Amino acid sequence: MDTLDNNVTSSELSLNSKINNFLLETSKWAKFLAIVGFVFIGLMVLAGLFMIGAGASASRIPGLAGGPVIAGITYILMAVLYYFPTQYLYNFAVKMKLAIQNSQQNNLEDGFENLKSLFKFTGILMIVVLSIYGLLFLIGLVGLAAM
Numbered sequence: 001m002d003t004l005d006n007n008v009t010s011s012e013l014s015l016n017s018k019i020n021n022f023l024l025e026t027s028k029w030a031k032f033l034a035i036v037g038f039v040f041i042g043l044m045v046l047a048g049l050f051m052i053g054a055g056a057s058a059s060r061i062p063g064l065a066g067g068p069v070i071a072g073i074t075y076i077l078m079a080v081l082y083y084f085p086t087q088y089l090y091n092f093a094v095k096m097k098l099a100i101q102n103s104q105q106n107n108l109e110d111g112f113e114n115l116k117s118l119f120k121f122t123g124i125l126m127i128v129v130l131s132i133y134g135l136l137f138l139i140g141l142v143g144l145a146a147m
Contacts, residue, residue: 048075
């Protein structure tokens with residue numbers, strides 16, 4: 001891997017018109033996906049607030065008060081978590097489009113930095129989720145063995 005990194009940093013890469021077209025089209029799709037992501041984040045927050053409100057009004061019913069409130073808080077926390085990769089994707093789309101249209105090196109670098117951040121965030125999140133799955137699997141095995 002070090003050899004590949006050294007080769008990339010020591011040579012200059014150029015963006016030809018074909019690569020520019022690919023990056024421009026990619027930025028359009030990335031912006032579309034980011035906007036859809038922001039819409040769903042808004043819907044998740046609204047659903048969470050609705051659930052919290054429903055849970056608060058159901059607090060007079062024994063045994064039902066906690067469920068909707070916990071679900072609502074979970075939705076809002078998921079929306080917050082989903083915001084970051086969506087923002088990275090949107091920033092990538094905007095910076096890449098500016099870089100290609102105006103031939104601006106700094107926007108190209110910023111665009112790729114946001115793309116790197118998107119993949120890094122997603123990778124770390126995947127590690128966390130897989131770790132939780134592994135832990136739940138082990139807990140299940142221990143529970144099964146205890147029976």
